[in-house]
Amino acid sequence: xxxxxxxxxxxxxxxxxxxxxxxxxxxxxxxxxxxxxxxxxxxxxxxxxxxxxxxxxxxxxxxxxxxxxxxxxxxxxxxxxx
Amino acid sequence: xxxxxxxxxxxxxxxxxxxxxxxxxxxxxxxxxxxxxxxxxxxxxxxxxxxxxxxxxxxxxxxxxxxxxxxxxxxxxxxxxxxxxxxxxxxxxxxxxxxxxxxxxxxxxxxxxxxxxxxxxxxxxxxxxxxxxxxxxxxxxxxxxxxxxxxxxxxxxxxxxxxxxxxxxxxxxxxxxxxxxxxxxxxxxxxxxxxxxxxxxxxxxxxxxxxxxxxxx
Numbered sequence: 315x316x317x318x319x320x321x322x323x324x325x326x327x328x329x330x331x332x333x334x335x336x337x338x339x340x341x342x343x344x345x346x347x348x349x350x351x352x353x354x355x356x357x358x359x360x361x362x363x364x365x366x367x368x369x370x371x372x373x374x375x376x377x378x379x380x381x382x383x384x385x386x387x388x389x390x391x392x393x394x395x396x
Numbered sequence: 397x398x399x400x401x402x403x404x405x406x407x408x409x410x411x412x413x414x415x416x417x418x419x420x421x422x423x424x425x426x427x428x429x430x431x432x433x434x435x436x437x438x439x440x441x442x443x444x445x446x447x448x449x450x451x452x453x454x455x456x457x458x459x460x461x462x463x464x465x466x467x468x469x470x471x472x473x474x475x476x477x478x479x480x481x482x483x484x485x486x487x488x489x490x491x492x493x494x495x496x497x498x499x500x501x502x503x504x505x506x507x508x509x510x511x512x513x514x515x516x517x518x519x520x521x522x523x524x525x526x527x528x529x530x531x532x533x534x535x536x537x538x539x540x541x542x543x544x545x546x547x548x549x550x551x552x553x554x555x556x557x558x559x560x561x562x563x564x565x566x567x568x569x570x571x572x573x574x575x576x577x578x579x580x581x582x583x584x585x586x587x588x589x590x591x592x593x594x595x596x597x598x599x600x601x602x603x604x605x606x607x608x609x610x611x612x613x
Binding site: 315321324325332335338350373378379381382386390391 | 429430432433434435439476477480481482484485487488489492495496515522534535538541546557560561563564566567568577579582583585586589590592593596603604606607609610611
């Protein structure tokens with residue numbers, strides 16, 4: 315990350331902080347449904363800004379979410395054959 | 397064979413008949429490997445340029461690990477989704493975790509503290525806006541945040557925020573070194589962000605002003 319990106323990221327994280335936020339437990343319960351929606355083309359960031367904020371602040375979860383969405387896209391594109 | 401239902405997956409993966417079980421395990425492994433390969437080859441910008449056979453091998457290895465993880469956790473499948481989607485969730489975590497582990501295997505939070513306070517260095521090396529007035533405002537805000545780091549955050553909060561938010565170190569890597577877990581680390585970071593936001597407001601800096609100042613470089 316460049317210095318600019320680091321600072322922007324820090325300021326965004328601080329300024330967008332809410333008193334109550336979704337936590338990892340709540341995220342874990344919703345991850346599959348949201349990934350299925352995203353794989354079918356739903357814009358999660360627009361539809362669920364609180365979810366997107368959680369993902370922005372939890373990059374590990376975001377990375378795993380993107381991986382799951384990609385795997386589900388493969389199912390859609392290549393078919394389910396088992 | 398045609399698509400298996402959730403019940404069929406569970407029955408076959410735990411079947412006493414070795415042939416039935418082996419066939420189901422192999423079907424699951426292939427399905428996960430295909431998805432992981434798709435992810436590695438299309439979504440990972442850091443793997444662009446890697447030969448397909450290397451990505452194939454990685455996907456084979458990750459799928460193998462994922463299948464073992466799935467089999468170990470079969471009793472926790474609640475049937476809320478398709479079985480294969482649940483298995484893919486596990487596989488996605490295996491793949492991402494392995495890639496992270498390889499990339500950050502030498503990272504240590506001790507090195508981070510040894511490098512000195514990143515906020516101090518950001519304050520003195522912050523990017524200069526083309527507008528001198530704006531550049532001065534940015535520097536002032538960074539200095540205030542830097543003071544906030546020192547005055548309102550605990551050592552663990554400061555370390556975690558520096559590592560995850562400023563340096564992009566994976567949360568699992570940081571959590572492991574702080575002897576905690578990802579959820580607890582998220583809570584630690586959330587508390588740190590809340591404190592810094594309150595500190596900014598106490599200093600008379602509105603969040604809209606700060607966002608605008610750094611969003612339009």
